[in-house]
Amino acid sequence: MTVSLTDYLIVSALMFGVGIYGLVTKRNAMRLVFSVEILVNAANINFIAFNRFLWPAALGQTAVLFSIALAAAEAAVILAIVVVAYRIHDDVDVGELRNLKG
């Protein structure tokens, strides 16, 4: 029995589920950053797996390059925001950060 495309997709779906679970249940900003990174990684597995099984060119792999670079940029900005929020509020609980609430 060889590893098929469906197996990779199932692993990716499991990781996606873990990420969604974190986004829904956690209120610590750092855990939310973890969840977003997990979601991006789950999507990247899909890109590479579909590329390997269904497409001879490197189109999906190139998409992963853009995805990883954008995720890194996003992580830098989010972490800077978390540090600033911590310096202002002494807390990174997203339930407490209500300055923008009308």
Added chain:
Amino acid sequence: MVDITDITFAALSVVAVGGAFAALEAREIIYGAVGLAASFFGVASLFFLLESPFFAVFQITVYVGAVAVLILFTVMLVREGKWFGDSMGPGATVAAIITVVALIVSLVSSFEAAKLSTAKQATAPSFVNIGQLLTGQYAPALEFLALVLAASVLGALTLAKVEPPVKAQAEEEKP
């Protein structure tokens, strides 16, 4: 018939998914950051298994090398004693578990129903393919990506220099 690839795949899947779960559920958030790095490493190894060595190495350098270290530093900067009560409560946990189970069941059943091809392409895409795409068709996107990266780094630096006005006032009011 179980061969070595199946065992490797199963082990790497456990590392990827289990690391992700540990990242969210570890009691100390610093262990969670380490679990996240392990999860990134598992995903990179899955890329190796899919014969995409370039992106496996890219994943390790960017995620395990840069993002995980960045996250570790931020965790150390903002660490507090009260990391235990960071959950939304039991109601949200139950709702999240129901949602996630429904999501995974529907996704997996649709994968099974789709009867996807089980055979890989004859040859894996090589470095040459990636280079041709990046310097040809996707050259403008690559340039734009460089601009986005530069802008995000500048934005992060600018944000890091923001003075906390609320805290400064609170300290002045204290005797």
